[in-house]
Amino acid sequence: METAWDIDLCALTIGYGSHIVLHNVTASFPAGRISMILGESGSGKSTLLRHIIGLSVPKSGRITIAGTDCTRMDDAEARRLRRRMGVLFQDGALLGSLTVLENVALPLTEHLRLPKELIRKEALRVLGMVELEQVADYYPSQLSGGMRKRAGLARAIITNPSLLLCDEPTSGLDPLTAARMDILLLTLHRQFPGMTILVVSHDLESFHHIADYTLVIKDGLGIFSGTKDAFYASNDPYLVRYRTRSSEATVADFSSTMDPRVSSELSRWLANP
Amino acid sequence: MGRCVRFVCNMLASTGAATIFFGKGLLGIVESGRIGRRTVAQIYAIGCQSIFVIMLIGFFCGMVLGLQGYYTLVKFGSVGLLGSAISLTLIRELGPVLTAIMLTGRAGSSMTAEIGVMRISDQIDALDVMDINSMAYLVSPRLLASLVAFPLLTALFDVIGILGGYVTGVLMLGINEGVYFYRIEASVLPIDVWGGFVKSLVFALLVTTVCCYQGYTTHLRRDSAGPAAVGNATTQAVVVSCVCILAADYVLTSFFL
Ligand SMILES: Nc1ncnc2c1ncn2[C@@H]1O[C@H](COP(=O)(O)OP(=O)(O)OP(=O)(O)O)[C@@H](O)[C@H]1O
Ligand SMILES: [Mg+2]
Numbered sequence: 001m002e003t004a005w006d007i008d009l010c011a012l013t014i015g016y017g018s019h020i021v022l023h024n025v026t027a028s029f030p031a032g033r034i035s036m037i038l039g040e041s042g043s044g045k046s047t048l049l050r051h052i053i054g055l056s057v058p059k060s061g062r063i064t065i066a067g068t069d070c071t072r073m074d075d076a077e078a079r080r081l082r083r084r085m086g087v088l089f090q091d092g093a094l095l096g097s098l099t100v101l102e103n104v105a106l107p108l109t110e111h112l113r114l115p116k117e118l119i120r121k122e123a124l125r126v127l128g129m130v131e132l133e134q135v136a137d138y139y140p141s142q143l144s145g146g147m148r149k150r151a152g153l154a155r156a157i158i159t160n161p162s163l164l165l166c167d168e169p170t171s172g173l174d175p176l177t178a179a180r181m182d183i184l185l186l187t188l189h190r191q192f193p194g195m196t197i198l199v200v201s202h203d204l205e206s207f208h209h210i211a212d213y214t215l216v217i218k219d220g221l222g223i224f225s226g227t228k229d230a231f232y233a234s235n236d237p238y239l240v241r242y243r244t245r246s247s248e249a250t251v252a253d254f255s256s257t258m259d260p261r262v263s264s265e266l267s268r269w270l271a272n273p
Numbered sequence: 274m275g276r277c278v279r280f281v282c283n284m285l286a287s288t289g290a291a292t293i294f295f296g297k298g299l300l301g302i303v304e305s306g307r308i309g310r311r312t313v314a315q316i317y318a319i320g321c322q323s324i325f326v327i328m329l330i331g332f333f334c335g336m337v338l339g340l341q342g343y344y345t346l347v348k349f350g351s352v353g354l355l356g357s358a359i360s361l362t363l364i365r366e367l368g369p370v371l372t373a374i375m376l377t378g379r380a381g382s383s384m385t386a387e388i389g390v391m392r393i394s395d396q397i398d399a400l401d402v403m404d405i406n407s408m409a410y411l412v413s414p415r416l417l418a419s420l421v422a423f424p425l426l427t428a429l430f431d432v433i434g435i436l437g438g439y440v441t442g443v444l445m446l447g448i449n450e451g452v453y454f455y456r457i458e459a460s461v462l463p464i465d466v467w468g469g470f471v472k473s474l475v476f477a478l479l480v481t482t483v484c485c486y487q488g489y490t491t492h493l494r495r496d497s498a499g500p501a502a503v504g505n506a507t508t509q510a511v512v513v514s515c516v517c518i519l520a521a522d523y524v525l526t527s528f529f530l
Contacts, residue, residue, distance in 0.1 A: 055398050082404045093395035097387075107403045110307070110410075155403075 003066045004031035005084070005162045005196040007052060009215075009222075012061035014044070014051050020059070021047045025222035027215040031066075034189055034197040034210050038242070039217040045200040046090055048217070049167050052198070053087055054078060065163070086156030090167040092148035094140040094155070101127065101136040104154045126154045130184065146173045150181070157188060164188065164197045170206045182206045204243070216242070294408075294489065295482040298416050301409030311414035312421075319380040319415070320422030324429065330375055331368075331430035335437020338362060342438070343446050352448055356456030359438035360431075364461060364469045365529075368431040370522050373476035376423065377514040381484035384415055385510040388488030389503035397489070412485045416478065423477035424470055431469070468529040475525060479517045484510040 007029040015021045021044035029035035039045050050056045052063055054070055063070040065081060073081070094103045105123035108114065127133050130150035140148055149169060156164060169185070170178040186209070189197060201207065207214065207228070214231050216224040216239065224231060224239060231239065258266075302308060342358045388411055391397050400407040435457065442448045487510035494502045 050398075053398075053402055055401070079404055082402060085402060087399070087402045089395045089399055091394065093399035095396050095399070096390070096394075106405070110403070110405045 003162070005066045005194065006031040007035075007163075007196065007198065008062075008064040009052075010062040010064065012048075012051070012063060013059045014047060014056070014061075015059060016047075021220060022217060022222070023220045024061070025215075025217065027222055027225035029196065029198055029213055029215075031196050032194050033212040034185065034199065035213040035215070036207050036211040037198070037200045037215045037217065038202060038204075038207060040202065043217050044220065045202075045217065046167055049165055049198075049200050053085065053165060054082070083159070084162040086159060086161035086164045088149065088152045088156045088164075088166040088169055091145070092140065092152035094148060094151055096140055099137050099139055100132065100143065100151050103140065104151060104158055106155065107159050123154075123158065126158045127151070129157075129187075130154045131180070146177050149173070153181075153184070160192065162195055164195055166197070166199045168201055168203075169199060170201060170203045175205075178203065178206060179209075182209045185210055204245070290490075291482055291486045294412075294486045295478070297408045298412040298482065298485070301406060301413035302417060304406060305409035305413055308409070308414055308417065311410070312417045315414045315418030316421050318383075319376065319418050320426060323376060323379050323422075323426060326379060327372060327375060327426045327430050328433050330371060331433035332437040332440075334367060334371060334430075335359060335363065335434030335439075336441045337437075338367075338434070339438035339441030339446070343442055343448070352442075352446075353452045354456060355438065355442045355448055356453040357460035359442070360435055360457040360461050361465060363431045363434040363438075364465050366522070366526070368427045368434065369469050369472035369476060370518060372427040372430045372473065373423065373480055373518045374515055376419075376426065377480050377484070377511055377518070380419075380422075381480045381514055382507050382511050384481070384484040385488040385507045386503055388412075388485055389491035389506045392489060392491045393499060393503060407489075412481075412489070415485055416481050419477035419481040420474060423480075424473045427469060427473040464529070468525070471529075472522065472525050475521055476518050479521055480514045483514045483517060486510075487513070 009025055009027045012025045013020060013023050025048070037045050037048060047056075051058050052065070052070075058071060068077060068081065070078075070081070094100070095106070098106065101120065101123050102109075104127055105119050108119045108122060112119070124133055124136060127136055130153055132147060132150055132154065135143060135147065140151070143151065149172070153166065153169060156166070164185075166185070170181050173181060185197060185199070188195060189210075199206075199211070211228050213227055214224070215222055216231070218238060224234065224236065232243065234240075338359045339355065342355050343352055346352045346354055346358065388397075391411070397407045397411070400410055439450075439453060443450050443453050487506040488503075491502045491506045494505060496502075497505050
């Protein structure tokens with residue numbers, strides 16, 4: 001039987017040093033579905049993803065992927081797991097000294113014994129999926145932020161992973177490109193029915209279009225975990241505000257006046273270029 | 274007092290960590306299937322691009338030795354020994370040490386900066402996630418390349434230095450040409466050449482380990498973060514490398530004499 005690549009978080013507490021970022025989070029992301037971790041900026045979404053990938057070790061609690069406890073895994077098991085994972089980092093994390101094509105082909109060139117031409121063809125095919133064939137020979141520093149993200153996604157999917165983890169695939173993209181990114185994820189989802197896709201985002205629009213399950217984090221706690229429909233049905237005031245993008249804050253909360261000493265000095269500086 | 278103890282403890286801890294790091298780098302040489310091409314690229318970066326500056330420094334170093342040696346030896350009426358003095362100083366000491374220090378500045382610092390930037394922009398994490406051993410990918414080729422580049426450049430430094438000494442001693446100060454070269458041939462023994470060779474190998478491993486280690490652990494620095502951490506790591510890599518070179522030089526010299 002095929003392994004079911006589901007992810008379970010159990011009473012997970014994570015952080016950096018003595019700084020606790022998430023406390024006692026329990027959630028599960030079922031296999032073969034698209035799940036989304038929602039939360040405000042700085043709430044710890046990327047941190048949670050790093051722990052799921054296995055780049056950091058949780059303070060307490062358990063992360064179970066496909067039935068294996070990731071916190072108690074030997075080296076061989078960890079590598080077996082990593083080979084089935086594709087990860088898109090928040091800013092792409094492309095290797096700066098390789099071209100886009102070499103970056104995307106890297107997992108193949110490093111691990112497989114295949115002729116160069118074949119690998120190149122395969123990398124170009126995947127770059128085509130993210131509409132980047134024409135910049136295949138550029139270096140990452142010559143790309144825009146959105147292009148880097150798409151190239152990062154191409155590199156993540158070139159090995160047909162069973163588990164695709166994306167950190168904010170649509171943030172910083174224009175609405176059309178973001179929509180194409182969503183469609184690309186949906187296409188992958190259709191093409192590979194067993195693939196579990198976990199997306200970190202704060203983009204409600206793409207949540208609406210692609211997600212099946214969600215975990216919402218706020219102030220270091222997982223305040224909601226369940227299906228998209230349950231999310232829309234929930235009466236929790238925070239979730240309602242999140243859904244409707246209505247902040248409690250008013251214009252008055254942010255207005256404040258500049259110290260007169262600063263403003264007079266500033267006008268002096270502006271007047272004498 | 275407490276700070277002193279903490280400083281020593283930190284130093285011991287990072288020495289231990291760097292030693293383990295070095296071991297992993299060596300293991301990576303055996304493990305990595307495709308190390309050849311990356312090593313050649315690194316030999317180019319470390320070695321070929323440093324040839325000119327090494328020649329320049331070697332030449333002036335030899336010229337200065339020629340001048341100083343001449344005016345010291347002339348007091349004892351033994352300027353004929355100038356060839357021995359210059360060649361032994363260069364081959365045993367100055368060649369390996371100055372080459373290593375120059376390469377620390379030229380190649381070592383750029384290793385730290387490059388690996389440090391990769392660390393802070395998640396590129397090393399990305400390698401690990403793709404199940405590409407980042408040590409074998411980044412550190413092992415540099416270790417191998419430095420083992421090739423350091424001895425070759427040291428040899429070049431020695432030869433050019435001896436020519437520099439020839440320019441001041443023979444061409445400018447008028448020592449007999451035959452005497453100069455005869456003295457070199459007569460006084461330099463194979464053990465001297467071997468000593469210099471071994472030194473350059475040890476310095477190669479020291480400098481590369483220190484510089485790669487500093488870059489690889491940029492994100493763990495407590496004094497700074499982000500780009501500033503890369504800067505500090507680079508500075509520290511150069512300083513620590515230079516100290517290590519001179520300390521190791523003392524130890525090795527006491528063995529070879
Ligand atoms: N390397 C680090 N060391 C210490 N604290 C960190 C580190 N990285 C992030 N943090 C802290 O962890 C918290 C969560 O950061 P994280 O990057 O996970 O947020 P995020 O939800 O991904 O935000 P965004 O949507 O802006 O990307 C923040 O309070 C941040 O200050
Ligand atoms: Mg983030």
